[in-house]
Amino acid sequence: MQRNISEFILLGLSYDQNIEIFCFVLFLFCYVTLLLGNLLILVSIGCTPLFHQPMYYFLSHLSSVDICYTSSVTPKLIGDLLGGTKAISYDNCMLQVFAMHFFGSTEVFILTAMAFDRYVAICKPLHYMIIMNRTRCNLLIFVAWAGGAVHSLPQLSMTIRLPFCGPNEIDHYFCDIFPLLKVACTDTYLTAVLVVANSGMVALVTFVVLFVSYVIILFTLRNHSAEGRRKALSTCGSHVTVVVLFFVPSIFAYLRPPTTFPEDKVFALFYTIIAPMFNPLIYTLRNTEMKNAMRKVWCQTKEAHFSKEAH
Template sequence: MENHRNISEFILLGLSYNQNIQIFCFVLFLFCYVALLVGNLLILVSIQCSPLFHQPMYYFLLHLASIDICYTSTVTPKLIADLLVERKTISYGNCMLQVLTMHFFGGTEIFILTSMAFDRYVAICRPLHYMTIMSRSRCNLLILAAWGGGALHAFPLFSTAVGLPFCGPNEIDHYFCDIFPLLKVACTDTYITGVLVIAFSGMVALVTFVVLFVSYGIILFTLRNLSAEGRRKALSTCWSHINVVILFFGPVIFIYLRPPTTFPEDKILALFYTIIAPMFNPLIYTLRNTEMKNTMRKVWCQTLYSKGAHN
């Protein structure tokens, strides 16, 4: 760790120098973060307290909601707090931890979304074998694989960040620590390292996106064989998943699948996959899902009714 001793902290330049914009962003992102926490906690409790817990799709949704909370909490609380201070700093240790946790939870989310696409593929294309293929043991295996995939994605990037020498400038033109902004301030030629990051991180996102795109293409093609009611219900669920995939993967692919450089616009695009997409997940999965809405209504009405009767 000798080559890191000249740098004990990094200065984050944040989203804007304008104080009015910072105050606006503080209010906006605080609202987004609270909405994200409340929405995902409602999903967690509703699924846990209902028969939906035993359905594979909602079992995956339960884990997606948990990951969304963990993933966004690696970046958003510090972003919100930094909007109130003039000098935004992060220690070297916390910076490296942010790189690790963000890519770990982000990678896990990517693979959980892939598992959800596989679940919808089996439900629509192999309905007679659905319960056999999507058994609870198979679902647990897919979740375990998602966590393992997240770790395999995160640790090489973390090792790369820890191995970088920092001895000169320590200003990061971003609102959190990420691998490309760190490469920009490292005291060594990082071109080869940047290419390796693209080959590993960017290709993971691209390949996963292509797999998801093809899966949903096959699903939508298969829907023509269903009844009008079955087609409507399946389309409602599939479009929810497709919206989540586009919101999350679009900015990720743009940032990580290109020559190793950074642009000022990256900070705006990063907001989509760190805050905005996770915030919209609960809305997308509930407002477009009649079964989920009915379950939430039943669970929370029963809870409020029992509390009222008790009082």
């Protein structure tokens, strides 16, 4: 492997300073909202019996992954928007490639586990607690994290093998494989095809599986009561919203001929910042059990605080 450069320059989202200031404020708000929202979910689930319910057990892992996933990109982006040279070292660039694909694919598999949980709850309600026991839930979470590693390690391996000996400017706001392929000083067609086969097919196949599962769920709901349909549709609606926000931009980014487009950065914002930010809002504002759990946890915390002050 030939490498004559020690860092890359990220060209970022825009050259206009006013746009960069606007983006700084927007993404700082998004990142703080994401952190607070997901931490609120983690504490609310961890401190209540909801943790023992499969759906909320998966949701707690999804929140953890969202924090790690977005934190691998957003703090660097926010810092770069403040001004100065948007440089990233070679090692940090490779770490970012790995982290993005590891946490991103882990999120994909956790969303799949959550869809399976909803399928069992709605289509096989009498056997739900037997099928979705804690052992099987732990196994699904293990498979999700292992699947993330199996997906991301080949991506990292292909990227590390690329020779970089010339221009080091990456037309993106984070290190991703397609922009890196553009500045590699070798023929990257085969590598690009392998990336599409890996990332693109993972996104497409998972999306199809999720789509089919929700179609089956909707078909099954015809036999439920009006109240049962309303509750199930509310829960599934939250899941479908998250899936669409995350998968549609991901499929556009990776399941296509290996090249880069100016729109890539806009679509990347959806699956790196926007969708993870909406996850806690979608899963809490539309979920009565989560809202009750949060009230219980935080009201108890306030009561304990006031009781301590009174003594």
